[in-house]
Amino acid sequence: MQRSLSRFITTLVLATIGTAACAGHPERDFDRSHDRDYQGWHHNPPADWHDRDDHRRPGYGHPQHRQQVELGPRPQFLVNDMDEGRLKRRLASCDRNSVRPSKFSIAHRGAPLMFPEHTREGYIAAAKMGAGIIECDVTFTKDKELVCRHSQCDLHTTTNILATDLAQKCTVPPEFDTDGKLTNAGAIQCCTSDITVAEFKPLRGKMDAADTSATSIEDYMNATAGYRTDLYATPASGTLMTHKESIQLFNQLGVDFTPELKSPSVAMPFDGDYTQQDYAQQMINEYKQAHIHPSRVWPQSFNYDDIMYWVEHEPAFGRQAAYLLQTGLDTTTLTDMRDWYHSGVRVIAPATFMLVDVDSYGNMVASEYARNARSAGLKMIAWTLERSGPLATGGGWYYQTVNGQDGGENIINNDGDMYTMLDVLARDAGVIGVFSDWPATTTYYANCMGK
Numbered sequence: 001m002q003r004s005l006s007r008f009i010t011t012l013v014l015a016t017i018g019t020a021a022c023a024g025h026p027e028r029d030f031d032r033s034h035d036r037d038y039q040g041w042h043h044n045p046p047a048d049w050h051d052r053d054d055h056r057r058p059g060y061g062h063p064q065h066r067q068q069v070e071l072g073p074r075p076q077f078l079v080n081d082m083d084e085g086r087l088k089r090r091l092a093s094c095d096r097n098s099v100r101p102s103k104f105s106i107a108h109r110g111a112p113l114m115f116p117e118h119t120r121e122g123y124i125a126a127a128k129m130g131a132g133i134i135e136c137d138v139t140f141t142k143d144k145e146l147v148c149r150h151s152q153c154d155l156h157t158t159t160n161i162l163a164t165d166l167a168q169k170c171t172v173p174p175e176f177d178t179d180g181k182l183t184n185a186g187a188i189q190c191c192t193s194d195i196t197v198a199e200f201k202p203l204r205g206k207m208d209a210a211d212t213s214a215t216s217i218e219d220y221m222n223a224t225a226g227y228r229t230d231l232y233a234t235p236a237s238g239t240l241m242t243h244k245e246s247i248q249l250f251n252q253l254g255v256d257f258t259p260e261l262k263s264p265s266v267a268m269p270f271d272g273d274y275t276q277q278d279y280a281q282q283m284i285n286e287y288k289q290a291h292i293h294p295s296r297v298w299p300q301s302f303n304y305d306d307i308m309y310w311v312e313h314e315p316a317f318g319r320q321a322a323y324l325l326q327t328g329l330d331t332t333t334l335t336d337m338r339d340w341y342h343s344g345v346r347v348i349a350p351a352t353f354m355l356v357d358v359d360s361y362g363n364m365v366a367s368e369y370a371r372n373a374r375s376a377g378l379k380m381i382a383w384t385l386e387r388s389g390p391l392a393t394g395g396g397w398y399y400q401t402v403n404g405q406d407g408g409e410n411i412i413n414n415d416g417d418m419y420t421m422l423d424v425l426a427r428d429a430g431v432i433g434v435f436s437d438w439p440a441t442t443t444y445y446a447n448c449m450g451k
Contacts, residue, residue: 082416
């Protein structure tokens, strides 16, 4: 009896495993009829697309590969520098935990604390540090191709263009006196719209910096901030990318996408017929051409009209369009936010300082602005951590409501305060994600707190 019962149980277990393996295999379980629904995104998305899970499977722009996460020593350095208390003990207790990528951790321009921004190498580093979403700031070239740059006119500070023959094609090229000294360092301006995509691609990214008092191109370009490094800005690295290439890379890395449509520095319509609407549509089209599901894309813009364009013309993508904000802290009301919501805005992305404040006890808390956004039903994404250098002197612009810069109390005095701000943003303000110039910092917090 025991032998018969043993054989019965073994047979039952094997049959159950086999059935589960077939039922759960993503390719066997994937209904190809959904491909017909995908065609509808070009105009009208299926009404229930956001609630279905079929878009998470291969064939629907599903991430192709997940990176093994490596955080390095910085998170523990920041934890060790924190003021003593419950938050420090909680974060310190996660030191040996396994780590996964998190969409709470959003890579701002890649990993520009140490890697040249918007480069292939920086993007790969960001994914390695567990960023679940990576940003490509989008602008356009002379031949109207979309490329990843923070500004249309930052090539003179973020690439080696001034060390190439293309320097003379710049909107304001470098000028020299008869002795060969640079005479207009403060006025140089080089734009992606000055060159074609074929000319753009061979350029190399460098750390974003310029010495506007320099009298030579070499000194002008050699101005990296002391808290950053040129270690990864080598002649063989700094690979620049088109927007299309970033989509392909991010998908291979297994991360989602947050492209920001940058405000043009040139008059629009550009070249006579390229309108702002054409520009906004082109960016979305490149995701549709790559068969990326809208649920994986978080378009951004400071231009409210861009957000409204996507909401009206590309509702599947407009549903997650993030309205970027850095002004209006004292003037934006709850009524304003409710109006945004009723117009179709579902996500706002304010600068970090707008979402935090200091209470009467000297503690960092969520700001009234953040509370109003939640009351209006808006989701929030904050930007940007790891962009201020050492915090011993207060952290500057990104911390202005908690460091005394706006006339209030200064409660920022060590690098560990970065985690205090991050905790307030996550727990009190209720943000769904935070941009960082060094994603490991945010990934560590997200894993420790279950984000």
